[in-house]
Amino acid sequence: xxxxxxxxxxxxxxxxxxxxxxxxxxxxxxxxxxxxxxxxxxxxxxxxxxxxxxxxxxxxxxxxxxxxxxxxxxxxxxxxxxxxxxxxxxxxxxxxxxxxxxxxxxxxxxxxxxxxxxxxxxxxxxxxxxxxxxxxxxxxxxxxxxxxxxxxxxxxxxxxxxxxxxxxxxxxxxxxxxxxxxxx
Amino acid sequence: xxxxxxxxxxxxxxxxxxxxxxxxxxxxxxxxxxxxxxxxxxxxxxxxxxxxxxxxxxxxxxxxxxxxxxxxxxxxxxxxxxxxxxxxxxxxxxxxxxxxxxxxxxxxxxxxxxxxxxxxxxxxxxxxxxxxxxxxxxxxxxxxxxxxxxxxxxxxxxxxxxxxxxxxxxxxxxxxxxxxxxxx
Amino acid sequence: xxxxxxxxxxxxxxxxxxxxxxxxxxxxxxxxxxxxxxxxxxxxxxxxxxxxxxxxxxxxxxxxxxxxxxxxxxxxxxxxxxxxxxxxxxxxxxxxxxxxxxxxxxxxxxxxxxxxxxxxxxxxxxxxxxxxxxxxxxxxxxxxxxxxxxxxxxxxxxxxxxxxxxxxxxxxxxxxxxxxxxxx
Amino acid sequence: xxxxxxxxxxxxxxxxxxxxxxxxxxxxxxxxxxxxxxxxxxxxxxxxxxxxxxxxxxxxxxxxxxxxxxxxxxxxxxxxxxxxxxxxxxxxxxxxxxxxxxxxxxxxxxxxxxxxxxxxxxxxxxxxxxxxxxxxxxxxxxxxxxxxxxxxxxxxxxxxxxxxxxxxxxxxxxxxxxxxxxxx
Numbered sequence: 001x002x003x004x005x006x007x008x009x010x011x012x013x014x015x016x017x018x019x020x021x022x023x024x025x026x027x028x029x030x031x032x033x034x035x036x037x038x039x040x041x042x043x044x045x046x047x048x049x050x051x052x053x054x055x056x057x058x059x060x061x062x063x064x065x066x067x068x069x070x071x072x073x074x075x076x077x078x079x080x081x082x083x084x085x086x087x088x089x090x091x092x093x094x095x096x097x098x099x100x101x102x103x104x105x106x107x108x109x110x111x112x113x114x115x116x117x118x119x120x121x122x123x124x125x126x127x128x129x130x131x132x133x134x135x136x137x138x139x140x141x142x143x144x145x146x147x148x149x150x151x152x153x154x155x156x157x158x159x160x161x162x163x164x165x166x167x168x169x170x171x172x173x174x175x176x177x178x179x180x181x182x183x184x
Numbered sequence: 185x186x187x188x189x190x191x192x193x194x195x196x197x198x199x200x201x202x203x204x205x206x207x208x209x210x211x212x213x214x215x216x217x218x219x220x221x222x223x224x225x226x227x228x229x230x231x232x233x234x235x236x237x238x239x240x241x242x243x244x245x246x247x248x249x250x251x252x253x254x255x256x257x258x259x260x261x262x263x264x265x266x267x268x269x270x271x272x273x274x275x276x277x278x279x280x281x282x283x284x285x286x287x288x289x290x291x292x293x294x295x296x297x298x299x300x301x302x303x304x305x306x307x308x309x310x311x312x313x314x315x316x317x318x319x320x321x322x323x324x325x326x327x328x329x330x331x332x333x334x335x336x337x338x339x340x341x342x343x344x345x346x347x348x349x350x351x352x353x354x355x356x357x358x359x360x361x362x363x364x365x366x367x368x
Numbered sequence: 369x370x371x372x373x374x375x376x377x378x379x380x381x382x383x384x385x386x387x388x389x390x391x392x393x394x395x396x397x398x399x400x401x402x403x404x405x406x407x408x409x410x411x412x413x414x415x416x417x418x419x420x421x422x423x424x425x426x427x428x429x430x431x432x433x434x435x436x437x438x439x440x441x442x443x444x445x446x447x448x449x450x451x452x453x454x455x456x457x458x459x460x461x462x463x464x465x466x467x468x469x470x471x472x473x474x475x476x477x478x479x480x481x482x483x484x485x486x487x488x489x490x491x492x493x494x495x496x497x498x499x500x501x502x503x504x505x506x507x508x509x510x511x512x513x514x515x516x517x518x519x520x521x522x523x524x525x526x527x528x529x530x531x532x533x534x535x536x537x538x539x540x541x542x543x544x545x546x547x548x549x550x551x552x
Numbered sequence: 553x554x555x556x557x558x559x560x561x562x563x564x565x566x567x568x569x570x571x572x573x574x575x576x577x578x579x580x581x582x583x584x585x586x587x588x589x590x591x592x593x594x595x596x597x598x599x600x601x602x603x604x605x606x607x608x609x610x611x612x613x614x615x616x617x618x619x620x621x622x623x624x625x626x627x628x629x630x631x632x633x634x635x636x637x638x639x640x641x642x643x644x645x646x647x648x649x650x651x652x653x654x655x656x657x658x659x660x661x662x663x664x665x666x667x668x669x670x671x672x673x674x675x676x677x678x679x680x681x682x683x684x685x686x687x688x689x690x691x692x693x694x695x696x697x698x699x700x701x702x703x704x705x706x707x708x709x710x711x712x713x714x715x716x717x718x719x720x721x722x723x724x725x726x727x728x729x730x731x732x733x734x735x736x
Binding site (some may be wrong): 021022025026028029030032033064072073074075076078088099102103104105106107109110112113116117125128129 | 194209210212213214215216217255256257258259260261262285286287288289290291293295297300301309311313332
Binding site (some may be wrong): 224226228229230231232261263264266267281284285286287289316318356359363364365 | 592594596597598602629631634635649650652653654655658669684686688708731732733
């Protein structure tokens with residue numbers, strides 16, 4: 001799950017949003033709703049030709065590859081949360097095409113305890129709605145993400161890439177590839 | 185959304201669960217994760233033959249028909265939340281068959297403000313994962329639900345039944361009927 | 369199901385395609401694979417704002433509203449069949465966005481015998497993979513379709529429109545609207 | 553794709569079914585509609601605990617592992633085709649639970665030309681609707697299948713098992729495992 005965005009989300013300045021302190025309390029007591037988006041390039045027939053992964057530096061300095069991910073805020077539609085996180089991570093001209101149906105391809109349950117599911121988040125119990133989102137524009141990641149790299153589906157499913165994806169996001173990425181018929 | 189169950193859920197006696205007061209605070213500040221289940225009877229080929237609706241008395245005394253619905257608790261899997269709410273509302277021998285995939289047929293976004301989506305919950309912003317769940321056993325609703333009534337898909341989609349379903353659950357029921365190919 | 373296109377499809381001039389006579393024989397003996405596409409306009413968040421329906425004159429002179437529909441040919445990918453029928457019915461600059469996943473929102477089984485399913489095609493047993501397809505370009509229906517009309521989801525689900533959709537396509541359209549969360 | 557069943561399917565004795573000769577002609581001229589079923593055991597919460605694979609001897613004597621697979625016949629519902637092939641391959645008391653929705657988890661396109669998609673069938677262009685089907689009863693494969701073996705999801709996804717699955721069915725199996733959240 002993307003970490004750094006949360007301090008941006010939870011400024012505490014907007015009414016109805018959580019302060020950093022309140023977020024900590026909530027995280028210890030209830031599941032937090034997230035969205036995960038797998039940005040893809042598609043050809044004219046809709047077939048996926050490339051998958052976009054963010055190269056991030058985590059709080060402990062480790063380099064990791066992540067999907068676009070973040071919380072759904074109070075009184076925010078899932079569609080708007082997807083757009084907000086995609087814009088935050090891919091820039092304002094990525095032109096993401098959020099699908100017309102909100103049916104996710106799967107639900108990823110990130111538990112604070114490892115091993116309950118393939119997904120793990122030491123900070124919280126997060127439940128994430130996962131979508132594949134074609135982007136057609138120019139992607140310019142913001143400064144907190146080092147880079148955005150486009151990989152072929154084959155590269156994205158490789159062991160070396162998978163090993164750089166924390167918290168089980170490599171599993172989620174392969175579920176996305178399976179859903180779009182590109183699991184090598 | 186099912187109301188009365190929440191006081192049962194949030195006893196405050198289990199570590200990591202919300203007290204009633206904390207739940208109120210959280211409800212004002214972040215989306216709450218729910219599950220909605222549409223209990224169905226199916227024939228040998230899997231085709232839906234009947235839909236189960238709960239007849240409830242709401243806080244204000246009005247009679248309403250509802251789906252099986254409730255919160256996902258901290259450190260609870262979505263599957264276990266579904267089972268818990270199905271058992272709570274249908275009794276211990278309903279034998280619900282939770283589907284092997286967690287892909288919901290849709291996401292229902294209940295906003296405290298009417299009109300943002302078809303779904304409305306004055307208490308909170310709830311985001312619900314919606315599933316169709318075949319039940320094969322004997323259903324014995326607990327005392328807080330007046331009755332469980334099995335309707336044909338045609339009856340369930342009728343205007344009179346729809347008008348008795350609060351918060352947009354009539355829309356969700358018709359989405360479920362559409363998903364299983366039984367929208368009349 | 370779209371009728372008139374079939375004589376165009378089955379010219380018999382391409383190797384591996386069926387002649388009109390062979391198609392008649394096959395239609396009497398095995399299910400024919402179709403695709404159905406519901407063309408939609410979406411806003412920036414992906415939400416459906418309008419549904420495109422074709423106004424057609426049937427073989428018997430009756431006016432009817434239909435979805436984009438047609439056969440999948442031998443050695444043709446489902447994606448390419450979708451693109452071909454969308455281009456045939458909406459013109460070359462409609463810019464349809466076929467979804468990255470081939471998972472259809474439903475399967476429509478058109479039986480020659482009425483009443484087996486909600487779908488009926490007197491000519492054949494057709495099994496259709498049904499998709500919602502956003503189109504972003506300019507739609508210019510070919511001459512064999514009278515017109516393309518964009519309706520709001522509410523208008524599309526209305527009784528008057530439903531009554532003009534033959535073979536159960538009104539049911540399929542409402543299933544599509546349910547899938548995208550726009551069933552009124 | 554399951555081969556040997558077709559001579560059983562196509563006896564030519566039932567009106568509307570294809571004779572073996574007609575089937576050959578149709579196979580050269582149009583896509584043939586199939587269903588693929590992944591039989592699974594699930595626990596009380598619906599989570600997949602085991603996957604059933606058939607051990608078959610192919611026409612050329614090679615041993616292979618396959619899913620339950622076969623044609624949809626003229627005037628046969630997809631549900632009934634699933635039940636027929638499951639009973640044929642797993643025996644009459646397997647008690648398969650065909651899902652209430654016909655939405656498949658994916659579409660597998662088997663082309664006679666290798667490389668168009670991950671799926672290949674030298675005999676024909678087959679398009680298959682793929683489902684995960686829990687079975688709760690006793691499975692007794694018929695004589696033409698050597699054996700039915702239950703594997704854990706981890707075993708089923710292993711390279712050795714995958715290499716024994718012809719025509720791309722290993723890919724389809726992993727897509728099924730991804731769909732049910734059991735892709736290791």
